[in-house]
Amino acid sequence: MSPELIALTMFGTTMLLLLTGQRVFGAIGCVGAGMVLLLYGTGGIEIPFSAAFKLFNWFPMLTLPLFIYMGYVLSEAGIAEDLYKMLHVWFGRVRGGLAVGTIFLMVIISAMNGLSVAGMAIGATIALPEMLRRGYDKVLITGVVQGGSSLGILVPPSIVMVLYGMIARQPVSQLWLAGVIPGLMMAAMFVIYVLIRAKVNPSLAPVVSDEELNMPFSEKLALLRAGIIPFLIFFAMTGLFIMGVTSLVESSAVGATAATLAAIFKGRFSWSMMHEIARKTLGVSSMFLWLILAALAFGAVFDGIGAVRAIENLFINRWELSPWQVIIMMQISFVVMGMFLDDTAMLVIVAPLYIPLVKTLDLGLGSGNTNLIWFGVLYTMTCQIAYITPPFGYNLFLMRSMAPKEITLPDIYRSIWPFVLMMTFSIALVMLFPQIALWLPEAVRN
Incomplete structure (x- = not known):
């Protein structure tokens, strides 16, 4: 054979x-x-x-349960809810401001937990009911929550990138840095889209009434304290790691400890909450462990069996595909698989073929390891599309189970297509201009 x-x-x-x-x-x-x-x-x-x-x-494996635990603590402790209240007040007078504030909230939550699940849960249970009550278009805001929550796997600390880094044997710190600019670029596209839609059709996103926002400026400043805790957690975890003060494992421990202290400080710590968080963390961590094994x-x-070399010979020599045609073919396969599988399943299925092949391709990016850092960002961005595309998009099912009853399944499906197009455009930009992803890792390394 x-x-x-x-x-x-x-x-x-x-x-x-x-x-x-x-x-x-x-x-x-x-x-x-x-x-x-x-x-x-x-x-x-x-x-x-x-x-x-x-x-x-592999010591990086120790980071997975700690990052997952941190995300659940931040969600259960109500820190995200306080953030949304702050964003509601500060962005309420801008047409579409609450939707813009929700995108910022998704970015902040992403920067604290590395998963899309927490952002989706917070957006569906906190942000959606508030925006519906204020007359926002349900299709628009459903897309905002789904698209914004998908940023959790791109903005550091991304757990998907930790998994990719372990399988591809690449530094997680470089992958995290490579995801920063593409993640912020995508978030900026979402914000611009919302503002343009609200400008063209004001009925989609009414301005919050003066009665709701009429408060002394001193109280508005006091609300800014809700952003202090997330900033401190993010700095203690990601900032110290990027500066070289802590290792990856130490950084995850710092983040988990900081999240726990934040829950205690806000008076929302309880043993029943910790029991539930520990149960969820163990379940998700065990799933990842078995998948990697x-x-x-x-x-x-x-x-x-030499299959990698045989496939490389088939693509490059027999079919005479250029390296960039091979990359495009890989991206298309990710999009197709993403309609039926989640991100981790896609990675473990194609990693034995794609990762060694990408490392050998002459893409003009430098070394093979640079290829893999760049490709890791492309893979993660494609996973974002997989999260929100039918028929089996993970975020679609989460939204259907958690969204208010006013939001139907057709609404959910209609809402995602503008964001899918923006994500696809972002992927094209990173492919055309690889330095969007590679500049920051190279700058920090040098």
Whole structure:
């Protein structure tokens, strides 16, 4: 059996198992272990076992439960709710200001937890009811919350980038820095879109009444205190890490500790809350751990049979695709897979093929490691599209379960397309101008 046929069999079998409803880590791990037994016999089982065991030597794995824990604490402690109240007052007089404030809220929440789930939950349960009550168009604001919450996987500290960094063996700090400018650029596009829509059609986003905003300036300044805690947490975690004061693991511990102290300081700490947060953190962390174990096992078998080199020969030599055509083809495959799989499943399925191939492509970016940093940003941005596109977009299901009853499923589907187009345009810009992603990591490194 040729390496190409083996690769096709492995991917085809994996997709078939996923379509039957099997868990992602079970399908991937089963195919990897089964194929090595079929090819090499019982002695070959050492190949996936040895690869998976490397996981226990990867100290960045320790950051995952700490970042996840921090995100849940910030959500449960009501810190995001206080932030929204502040943004409501300060942006209320701008037409579309509450929607703009919600985007800023999503960016701040993203910079504190690294997940889209927390931003989605806060936006759907806090921001949406408030904007609906004030007469905002439900389709517009539903898209704002879905698009804004997806920034959680791009703005540091991004947990998706931590996973990518571990699988691609790239510094997480460089990936985080590479995501800053694309993330802020995308947020700026969302803000401009909302302001233009509100200007063209004022009925979509009415101005908040004077009665609601009529308060002394001293009280408005007092509301700014709601932004102090998030800033301190972000600085203590990400700022110290970028400055080289703390390591990645130490940074995650600092963030988790700071979030806990913030909950205590605000008088919202309780053992029942901690029990629930610990239960959720353990569940999500265990899921990530099994996925990475399965991906490593699958990748070791895939690489061991020479499939990566065979696929590279097929793309570059037989089909005579240029390096950029290969990248475009990869991005299209991510978009298609993203309609049916979540970001982690996509990564662990295609990482054995895409990551080694990207490293060898001559993209004019410098070293192969630079290729992988840039490609990590592209992958993460494509995951944002996957989060909000039918039929199985993760954020679509979350929005449907948490949004007020006035917002229907057709409203949710209609709301996402302007944001999908803006995300696609952002990806095109990063592909055309790679320095959008690479300038900041290079500047900090130098």
